Structure formats: structure tokens, C-alpha cells
Amino acid sequence: MTQQKTKKYEFQSEVKQLLNILVYSLYKNKEVFLRELVSNAVDALNKVQFEILTNKEAEDKDAELRIDISVNKTNNTLIIEDSGVGMDREELIENIGTIAHSGTMDFLKKLAEAKDKEQVDLIGKFGVGFYSSFMVAEKIHIYTKSFHKESPAYLWKSRGDSNYTIAETVKKKRGTRIEIFLKKGGKEFLDKSVIKNILAKYSKFVPFPVYIENEKIEAVEAIWTQPKSSLKKKDYIDFFKFFENTQEEPETYLHFSSDAPVQFNAILYIPKTSIEQFGLFKIEPGVDLFSRKVLIQKGNKDIMPDYLRFVKGVIDSEDIPLNISRETIQNNIKIIKISKYILKKLIAHLKTMKEKDQEKYLRIWENFHRNLKEGIASDFENKEKISPLLLFHSSKYPKKEYTDLNDYIERMEKNQKEIFYISGLDLETMEKNPALEAFKQKDLEVLYLDDPLDEFV
Structure with a gap:
């Protein structure tokens, strides 16, 4: 590729230190870099979709909106390419050269001011998410061409240290191509099945088609x-x-x-x-x-x-x-x-x-009653809201039927001020408890508590 006007730039702030924080401290799983890059590609596609609708001068209006992922095992390179909005030199400096900057914020402001605006999804902060790639990369090359007609293409290069370079290059189609030259410990990301599993884990609902080595990944509707x-x-x-x-x-x-x-x-x-x-x-x-x-x-x-x-x-x-x-x-x-x-x-x-x-609620109760009782015991802010969901066996009902606290209270005798209950291992044992006889003679209803959690609720 023909390259000209190469210029070296210093990253803003203590970038090397910040990259160390990103790579070694914040991200728990190295695989998330691929999620970040796919999210950024979706961001770029959403942007260009909006521009195609509103800007007559947009480049390659008929190009398919898609994400392509491929590998070059000879060069240990993972490639993520999109047909999105692309970037010019200034946007590369602003979005990539400044880690803390969110390029999407300026776009949202523009969108908010537009008439009859379309809802456009914007995910994340491009500069930050992109740099997670240095967890697995020795160096990164970005080839990008803006949607603006007549805009030249650019090649951005960095090893994740204190500087990067930008040069004009040759790229015929609108969009961005990111080439990640993998470290020795990152060769697993050259495996197509590994890439598929990561996409299935994080990005299976993205709204644009994703291809791995020209094979379209099955789309799932969100x-x-x-x-x-x-x-x-x-x-x-x-x-x-x-x-x-x-x-x-x-x-x-x-x-x-x-x-x-x-x-x-x-x-x-x-x-x-x-x-x-x-x-x-x-x-x-x-x-x-x-x-x-x-x-x-x-x-x-x-x-x-x-x-x-x-x-x-x-x-x-x-x-x-x-x-x-x-x-x-x-x-x-x-x-x-x-x-x-x-x-x-x-x-x-x-x-x-x-x-x-x-009938359906009883099935839920039989399966998850202990969870709801756990909520009464632990969620003091919401226990009054949960309590109407509780069910109990009662001396007034056959063994397989339930009552709730509200119904029990409505049936209480005129001068009754307490809820009577008996606890035990099972209904049969409780019904044979001699202490129950005195309540039956006075026609007082007694709740059967056959779960250790019941006495807490």
C-alpha cells in the first residue's frame, strides 16, 4: 500500500500508565476485547446508517452494513472490519489518540439537534474499549476511510506505548479495519471456534450481520x-x-x-x-x-x-x-x-x-416458596409487599389446600388479636398434636408451619 505524510503523535496524558491499568487491572477476562471491538463496530454502523438516511454525500450508500472477522495465522493477526462511518485524521486523533474522550458524545449532541431524528444506538466509549485490545496485542494497525466523499484513507499504528503514527494510505471502501498482531499468549484468538464462542457469549444479539471467515453467524433477535x-x-x-x-x-x-x-x-x-x-x-x-x-x-x-x-x-x-x-x-x-x-x-x-x-401460582409456590420466605426474612424494605404472596396450610382447610394471611385475618374471631400457629416436621404430626384440640373446640383457626423458615416470617 502507498503511504505518505506519516506523522508521529504523542498520546495525551500518562497513556502508558493508563494502558497498564486497562490491561492488567480493570478487565477481568482478556476475551472481552473482542466484545469491545464488535460493540465499536456496531456503533460505527449505527452512525453510518443515520448518515445514509440524512446525508446525500455519504460514501458507498449501497454497501452492506456488516462486521467481518478473519484471521491470518501466518502473521498471528486477528482482523475486525466494519462498513461503518469510518474516521478521518482528526477523528483518529480525537477518538483514538485521547483515551478518555468519547467520540460518541459529540455525535449524540448532533443527533439531538437533528430534525425528525432516527434513534441510533451508541455503545460505549470508543477510545477506552478499543485499548482493551492491547491485552492480547503486540501492536495494532487501523485502516479507516470516512463516509465523507473524497476523504482520504488513513493508517493508524501503535504498540500501546507513549505514541502512535498516522499516515495516508489506500483503502477503497468506507469503514474501519483493525488488525491485531497477537502476543504469544493470545494465539487462541486465531481459533475460529474460540471466536464463535466469545461472540455467542457477549454479542449474539447485535443488530447487524457478523461474518467469521465469510461464514455468517446465526442471528438472534433481541x-x-x-x-x-x-x-x-x-x-x-x-x-x-x-x-x-x-x-x-x-x-x-x-x-x-x-x-x-x-x-x-x-x-x-x-x-x-x-x-x-x-x-x-x-x-x-x-x-x-x-x-x-x-x-x-x-x-x-x-x-x-x-x-x-x-x-x-x-x-x-x-x-x-x-x-x-x-x-x-x-x-x-x-x-x-x-x-x-x-x-x-x-x-x-x-x-x-x-x-x-x-393453579399456576400454586406451582410457583411449591417450587419457590423458600425463596419468597427468604425475602421476608432478609428484605425489610419490601417484606410488607412480599407477605401477601405467602401461603400456609391451616386447620380450617384440607391438607392440600392453602390460605394466606389476609384471609386468615378476615376469618379471625371478633376479639382475637393474635395469629395462632403450630410448627412441626409435617402436617400429619401437627394435626395429632394434643395442644391443637383446645383451639378446635373454640373454633379457632391455626396455621400449620411445616418449614423452619415459617417462624421467621
Whole structure:
């Protein structure tokens, strides 16, 4: 390739020190660099999609919007290429040369000022996410050509030290091509199956086609972003089966969204069974956190209280603030707001089911009653909201039927001021307890507590 006008630049601030922090401290898994690069490619494609709609002078308007990943084992090189918005020299300096700068912020400002604007998804801070590549790279080359007609192509080079170079080069098509020259310890990322697994883990819902060595990766629709009116019950069931890698249908689900005080979309499922109910081990949280269809954290521990760890699903918010690494949520205030809203919706859903679909609710109760009781014992802020969901056996009902506290209170005798209960290992043993006879003679209802947690709630 013909190169000319090569110019050397110094990174702003203490870049070498900052790169050490990025590479060795913040990122927990080296594989996340690929997630970052794919997210940046999606960002670039979203931008050019907007420009194609609004800018008559945009380059290569008919080019397919896609992401291509390939490897060169001879050169130990991993290549990620997109047909997105591309960059000129100034944008390379601004977006890549300044690590702390978010190139997307200027674009969002422009978008906010546009008339009849289209919603454009923008993920992450390009400069930060891109530099995670130096966890596995000895050096990186970026070939990029802006969507602006007549704009020259540029080649950016760096070894991740204190400087980088930019030179004009030859690139016929709009977009960005990133060549990562892998360190010895990074050769696993030349394996096509490894790349596929990483994409399946983090980026299976991205809205543009992704190709690995010209093989199109199967696309999965992020149905949580679609309006409920466009989805059928089968869509929710199929998504659950795919998401949980199971053939079992969920017991119930709810799909909702919010624009204020925090924007997010959510699909939550309650499964029919849980390994935990068999006493094998405590399961991990089941709700995954996404930002603009890209996985941020699997089994997030902040969105749902621990006692609801059996709930499965997706929370996707474009408002979740992130620090340099997507592995850590920076501002918990918005997470707390989302968490409170979701808990409110889930409890309301269960209350409605308890009133209108008792058969289904009883199955949920039989499977997850200990989790709800755990919530009463541990979540003091919400125990009054959870308590109507509790069910108990009673001396007034046959063994297989339940009552709740509200119904018990309504049936209490006129001067009765206490809730009477008896605890034991099982219903049969409690019914034979001699102490129960005195209550039966006075026609006083007694609750049967056959679970050690019952006395705490």
C-alpha cells in the first residue's frame, strides 16, 4: 500500500500508565476485547446508517452494513472490519489518540439537534474499549476511510506505548479495519471456534450481520426491544428455550419497559423448576444485564435481590453508566432505580397470578416458596409487599389446600388479636398434636408451619 505524510503523535496524558491499568487491572477476562471491538463496530454502523438516511454525500450508500472477522495465522493477526462511518485524521486523533474522550458524545449532541431524528444506538466509549485490545496485542494497525466523499484513507499504528503514527494510505471502501498482531499468549484468538464462542457469549444479539471467515453467524433477535403487541406467546417461549438452553417451557413471563426515571427494556421468566429446590446447591443470579443488546454482565447481582435468583431474563438499558471497563457498573443509583421498578412489577405480576390463576401460582409456590420466605426474612424494605404472596396450610382447610394471611385475618374471631400457629416436621404430626384440640373446640383457626423458615416470617 502507498503511504505518505506519516506523522508521529504523542498520546495525551500518562497513556502508558493508563494502558497498564486497562490491561492488567480493570478487565477481568482478556476475551472481552473482542466484545469491545464488535460493540465499536456496531456503533460505527449505527452512525453510518443515520448518515445514509440524512446525508446525500455519504460514501458507498449501497454497501452492506456488516462486521467481518478473519484471521491470518501466518502473521498471528486477528482482523475486525466494519462498513461503518469510518474516521478521518482528526477523528483518529480525537477518538483514538485521547483515551478518555468519547467520540460518541459529540455525535449524540448532533443527533439531538437533528430534525425528525432516527434513534441510533451508541455503545460505549470508543477510545477506552478499543485499548482493551492491547491485552492480547503486540501492536495494532487501523485502516479507516470516512463516509465523507473524497476523504482520504488513513493508517493508524501503535504498540500501546507513549505514541502512535498516522499516515495516508489506500483503502477503497468506507469503514474501519483493525488488525491485531497477537502476543504469544493470545494465539487462541486465531481459533475460529474460540471466536464463535466469545461472540455467542457477549454479542449474539447485535443488530447487524457478523461474518467469521465469510461464514455468517446465526442471528438472534433481541425480542425484549420489540413492542409486546408484535410478539406471540410462542416467541417468548422460544426465546426462553434458547436463552436458557433448555427444552422446558417457563411457568410464566412478563415483558415491560420504562423511559423514566431510567430507560430500560426487560423480559423476566419464572421457570418451572430449579436445581436449588432439590437442595443440591445455591444457584447463581439468573438475570443478565445488557447495554444496547451487548452483554455487560451475566447473572448481575445488583438488579434483582438475591432471594429472587431463580428468576431468569434480560435487562437492557442504554442509561446504565459504565466506567472504563464494562465489567464494573460505575453509578449504582440508576441500577437501584431499575431494581426497585423491576421488583415492584414482579411482585404485582405474582399477586395478579395468585388472584386470577391460582393453579399456576400454586406451582410457583411449591417450587419457590423458600425463596419468597427468604425475602421476608432478609428484605425489610419490601417484606410488607412480599407477605401477601405467602401461603400456609391451616386447620380450617384440607391438607392440600392453602390460605394466606389476609384471609386468615378476615376469618379471625371478633376479639382475637393474635395469629395462632403450630410448627412441626409435617402436617400429619401437627394435626395429632394434643395442644391443637383446645383451639378446635373454640373454633379457632391455626396455621400449620411445616418449614423452619415459617417462624421467621
